[in-house]
Amino acid sequence: MPFFTYTARNAQGEALSGRVEAMSMDAAASQLLNSNITPLQILEDRAQTDVLKQATEWLRRRQPKLDDLIFFSRQLYTLMKAGVPIIRALNGLSENISNIVLKETLKEVVTSLESGRDLSGAFAKHPKIFSHLFVSMVQVGESTGQLDLAMLKLSEYLEREKDTIDRIKQAMRYPMIVVTAIVIAMVVINIFVIPKFAGIFARFGADLPWQTKLLMTTSNFMLHYWPYLLVLSVGGFFGLRYYIRNTPSGHLNWDRFKLRVPIVGKILYEALLARFATAFALTLRSGVPLIQGLHVTSHAVDNVYISDKIQQMRNGVERGDSLTRTAASSKLFTPLTIQMMQVGEETGAVDDMLDNVAHYYEREVDYKLKNLSSAIEPVLIVIIGAMVFVLALGVFLPLWNLSSVIH
Numbered sequence: 001m002p003f004f005t006y007t008a009r010n011a012q013g014e015a016l017s018g019r020v021e022a023m024s025m026d027a028a029a030s031q032l033l034n035s036n037i038t039p040l041q042i043l044e045d046r047a048q049t050d051v052l053k054q055a056t057e058w059l060r061r062r063q064p065k066l067d068d069l070i071f072f073s074r075q076l077y078t079l080m081k082a083g084v085p086i087i088r089a090l091n092g093l094s095e096n097i098s099n100i101v102l103k104e105t106l107k108e109v110v111t112s113l114e115s116g117r118d119l120s121g122a123f124a125k126h127p128k129i130f131s132h133l134f135v136s137m138v139q140v141g142e143s144t145g146q147l148d149l150a151m152l153k154l155s156e157y158l159e160r161e162k163d164t165i166d167r168i169k170q171a172m173r174y175p176m177i178v179v180t181a182i183v184i185a186m187v188v189i190n191i192f193v194i195p196k197f198a199g200i201f202a203r204f205g206a207d208l209p210w211q212t213k214l215l216m217t218t219s220n221f222m223l224h225y226w227p228y229l230l231v232l233s234v235g236g237f238f239g240l241r242y243y244i245r246n247t248p249s250g251h252l253n254w255d256r257f258k259l260r261v262p263i264v265g266k267i268l269y270e271a272l273l274a275r276f277a278t279a280f281a282l283t284l285r286s287g288v289p290l291i292q293g294l295h296v297t298s299h300a301v302d303n304v305y306i307s308d309k310i311q312q313m314r315n316g317v318e319r320g321d322s323l324t325r326t327a328a329s330s331k332l333f334t335p336l337t338i339q340m341m342q343v344g345e346e347t348g349a350v351d352d353m354l355d356n357v358a359h360y361y362e363r364e365v366d367y368k369l370k371n372l373s374s375a376i377e378p379v380l381i382v383i384i385g386a387m388v389f390v391l392a393l394g395v396f397l398p399l400w401n402l403s404s405v406i407h
Contacts, residue, residue, distance in 0.1 A: 003045040004028040008037045064102040066162040073155035080148040132299035140286040171372040178380050194219035211394035256305040267368045272306050274361035281354035
């Protein structure tokens with residue numbers, strides 16, 4: 001609670017001053033009057049309360065992660081399954097959730113519900129936290145009277161999503177550490193090591209091989225132009241980030257580029273297709289119409305390039321084409337996957353076939369993630385070997401020539 005500084009008089013008319021803790025200025029005045037003290041002036045003590053409080057909240061503020069949404073979905077399902085009213089359940093969850101942003105959002109959701117808005121509409125007011133898929137699943141649950149089951153399916157979907165992301169991060173950790181170490185080593189060698197050898201070679205005036213000249217040229221360039229390189233690197237980083245985040249073409253090109261990165265791009269591509277199949281099956285099984293399900297799923301994949309392909313499928317279905325033909329024309333799926341979709345359309349079990357598609361891609365992703373390190377290691381070995389080879393020739397060949405001249 002905030003503190004308030006006051007000046008007042010007691011029952012004997014003596015002047016008083018001090019600080020009091022209260023919920024509001026009116027509460028502070030009531031507290032003083034109840035103590036037979038007549039307030040003359042009450043000011044909120046912002047300097048000692050708000051700054052510390054705001055700094056603490058700013059440090060703790062962060063967007064909700066998948067863990068927070070999984071906990072929220074699972075707990076809301078449990079409370080609704082037990083028959084707890086939705087507003088009471090959300091109020092209880094808002095008190096127990098540690099994420100400040102999600103806590104404030106849930107309070108705003110409760111306010112929207114109390115004003116007459118439905119739950120899906122209240123969630124839709126916060127698109128940065130609740131995705132299109134989340135809102136659509138809640139809407140379907142409300143319309144079918146199975147909101148608790150919708151929250152259960154959402155929690156299961158988010159758990160699979162988190163597991164896939166964690167496995168990809170774990171597989172990429174080793175290559176990123178190695179690449180970072182290589183970059184740091186090259187910078188240290190060019191700034192501190194090569195200049196020492198360059199001074200030795202210059203004093204003897206020996207004829208230097210091309211490897212040494214290459215190293216010396218690179219070192220001199222970094223030593224003389226490092227401020228420009230630093231500014232260019234920082235400016236390029238922020239410029240590229242702005243281009244990717246704030247321009248549609250930048251976002252599209254970046255998402256397309258990620259899928260074309262050697263080795264890793266194929267894994268990411270299949271992981272996104274598994275996400276598409278899981279989300280699409282979830283919407284269809286929940287009763288969402290086919291066209292609306294494709295629209296919702298296009299936003300759930302979190303990749304503009306794949307999203308555009310799914311929107312093309314949606315447009316094809318709107319024109320009267322079958323799901324199988326539009327999927328084949330999008331060139332997103334393997335022939336085996338197209339065949340499974342066709343069987344699903346013929347048997348009326350598209351959601352079950354999509355589950356099989358998701359399991360197929362999940363198995364492929366799992367296998368490739370387990371073997372990712374062994375697939376990347378040869379590439380890293382070749383890069384490191386080439387660097388060591390150039391460094392060794394560039395440094396030791398002139399030393400051998402100098403030793404022969406001295407003798």
